Amino acid sequence: MADAPQDVAHGVTPHLVEAEIGHARPNSVHNPRSNMNNAVGRAPIEEMLEAGVNVGLGNDGFSMNMMQEMKAAYLLHKLALADPRAIPADLVLNMAFQQNAHIIDAVFRPFAPTFPPVGELSVGAAADIVLLDYLPPTPLSSGNFPWHLIFGMDAHHVNSTMVAGRWLMRNRQLLIIDEARIHARARELSEALWKRM
Template structure:
């Protein structure tokens, strides 16, 4: 048994959400009990004790939309790359990167991304893979990396017609293969979705091929209306908005997740709500790509859509997305009252609810039988911290670098900022070596 105590305990329970000098007892892969440190130490005297030393103990973070393959874009300079818009960014950078990714590159990118997730307190990650340099077996590489680092993950491969019919079919097959592999696991650590790139790079025929082989309990993970060009493409080719097209193709549903949704109209929002489809917003990425600010506050408040938060490959530190999400909507709407409640609800409540549409073990809360996914944050408040304001303390006082300990499914993955059982220097050295090879292929 593991006991983590002597900290400000944020449980995320609807009642008893905050315990001063609290502790959490983990038995096996799940939580046994939460309470006062003194009480649980007396009750479980033989438990291995991790001392939070007055810091904050809380559930591990969940990242609902990421791109592991973006790992090696850090520091990359591409010959002739001078983007003027989002389509230039896709074609000049991301499509070039993924076209040169082989399985070894994918493995090394996964090792770094999952390692840095652990270091930033992210215990569950939903990823959207692209590696058209080598499609087959790529999700297995990410699965191996996730197992090595001991993190929960839900994987998919982005199907696209941008490289032709055969690669698109190979991408569908890769999704199906991993869907079957994930279903065969019994540990509730890895799940799968059917990944699609974006509507403007996927034909109706390819959507129908994917739909035909996707099990009924598996949804689609797809980018939607990230740029106005996506909207124009749908209207021009299909004479309908993107979400309407996805509805007609039977892509929407409670297991499906739409990334971004920046340029959608109220009718599309209603379709998303009526089909109980999920939406993930990625504020840092949207600002970085200069694609606009999504109407996520309206989706959340007016349409009651299940909206979550992701990083879109921009970072492994989702507290950054929390901070940017808090200010981008205030700036965009010129309203200082918005985003205070909506963004933390997406990150802390909805991300867990969305993830639990796939994972069986209850996530995002510290309570009996919930996942033993716990982090300790080295944060000592300069002002009172209590049940009514702990989100504000996270927003303004913490970031991923403050995480000292990360426990996933009851296993200690990082202790006192040292990742357990992993040679970090080897991981980063191997990544740097692989990055040079990838960069040379891109700029050949």
């Protein structure tokens, strides 16, 4: 198996990360807020990248707000390493977009060889698109976009989403689920769960 990609879940246990790095191009998903919440440590992102690990960005179910996850990844390593240069904004975006797409492809392509490419806007790609309503307080350019995304934009700016060419939300209206029914059922189930605890 040494020639096949291996997966590292959180990458917060250094000796396990080192063991996995011995494999060809392992994949790891960094979940900063979940790791902080559970006090399990901090993944050594820069070292992992230098060693050839594909490091993506996830949330481990902590919340579904990847913009907050990007902000946490950007700030956590600066604090932990006492270095304001640690994990720059463009690296965070690379993890969230390019690396995540690479990991999805590496993990799922063997099972779905005809699945369209992800992580790119091109003919034949999966057409996963998020549209935001964002009025930048300062000029927005390709040079400062990473900081606008990390510090200016948030989930409340999301207006519409498309997955595999299908609109899931348009103008902030969910099109494929009954949100009110799901919220009511979630409240009902959570009350039952709390009574059992």
